[in-house]
Amino acid sequence: MKCPECDYDNKHEGKYCLNCGFTFLGDGDTPQDSNSLFYEFATYVDMVPKYARSVEPKFQNIFSRVFRKHSELEAERLFVVGTALTTPKLEEVKETWPKPWLFARVFLIALIAFIGLYVGVSIFKNINFIPGLIIVGAFAVPISTLIFFWEMNAPQNIAIYRIIYVVFIGGILSMLVALLFFNILRNNINPITIGIVEELAKALIVIFFVRTRKYRYILNGLLLGAAVGAGFAAFETAGYSLRALLSGSFPGLYSTILMRSFLAPGGHVAWAALTGAAFCRVQGNKTFELNMLFKPRFIRVFALVVLMHALWDTPIPGMFPVGQIFLMLVSWIVVFLMIKRGLKEIANKKVQLSSLPLKPTS
Incomplete structure (x- = not known):
């Protein structure tokens, strides 16, 4: 699902964007409070490394996201890697320049x-x-x-x-x-x-x-x-x-x-x-x-x-x-x-x- 807020292409069917935290609302849905968003986010922790970032294989784009708006959820997501449950498999690792x-x-x-x-x-x-x-x-x-x-x-x-x-x-x-x-x-x-x-x-x-x-x-x-x-x-x-x-x-x-x-x-x-x-x-x-x-x-x-x-x-x-x-x-x-x-x-x-x-x- 493509996020209407940041254009991130989410590879899951959840209710929020893994990139910026924007909540996807369906028919009859109401906005979620921060706690429910956190718990839903926690259920996707094991997916974070796989879809952690959108990258381009160009060095000149490396700092392109510094001046963009980022949510607190996106910042938190960067720190839930490296554990036994959140370390990606090698085939899931991006080999292009991070941002x-x-x-x-x-x-x-x-x-x-x-x-x-x-x-x-x-x-x-x-x-x-x-x-x-x-x-x-x-x-x-x-x-x-x-x-x-x-x-x-x-x-x-x-x-x-x-x-x-x-x-x-x-x-x-x-x-x-x-x-x-x-x-x-x-x-x-x-x-x-x-x-x-x-x-x-x-x-x-x-x-x-x-x-x-x-x-x-x-x-x-x-x-x-x-x-x-x-x-x-x-x-x-x-x-x-x-x-x-x-x-x-x-x-x-x-x-x-x-x-x-x-x-x-x-x-x-x-x-x-x-x-x-x-x-x-x-x-x-x-x-x-x-x-x-x-x-x-x-x-x-x-x-x-x-x-x-x-x-x-x-x-x-x-x-x-x-x-x-x-x-x-x-x-x-x-x-x-x-x-x-x-x-x-x-x-x-x-x-x-x-x-x-x-x-x-x-």
């Missing part, structure tokens, strides 16, 4: 919260707002970027609770591992060693989370890597913001949050995502082996990430933030190439699956 939009809404919500906290601190002079200001300011952009990777994970096989777990546990573990390495190299700290230490720390934690064959897709590696990177970036920004505040400079606090937030998508989040994707590409359906870390396909991406991190931290007079913006663009070019490769991987697996002989039924 993410929720990441922009998450950023807008975080921005509104940050502005409110800023008003509380700057206008009302209430110091109780400062912790919230730092926390929201530190997490807003990394989490929004992470939601983008969540929406791009076409297999839809990772639950949102798992992502939250990886953000916090993966973020803090990667920072602790980095501190351990820095302590070992405390007499030899420079942009190159910083790049190696921090990217190696994140890589070890990312690999710890994606080493199981459950997360065998390149897009899974991108998502879980981005989760570790988001945690690392947010905790680091919170620390630098607190340092600026303790120096007695409120302008320094605000400039630290704003500048690091602006640069966050092209830094730790993207770099860790690329590391995770490169490892999943190497591992595939195989059991984890240590020699996978020395495969050229992984080493090339990891070396690129380390190089970009080292260049990012290299103090070149007159180049900040132009150099960082250029590196952001490079990072995201590689990210989109990896997404394209991940979607192609799904297409190839679907072809292989369709070519397998059918099992005889008894």
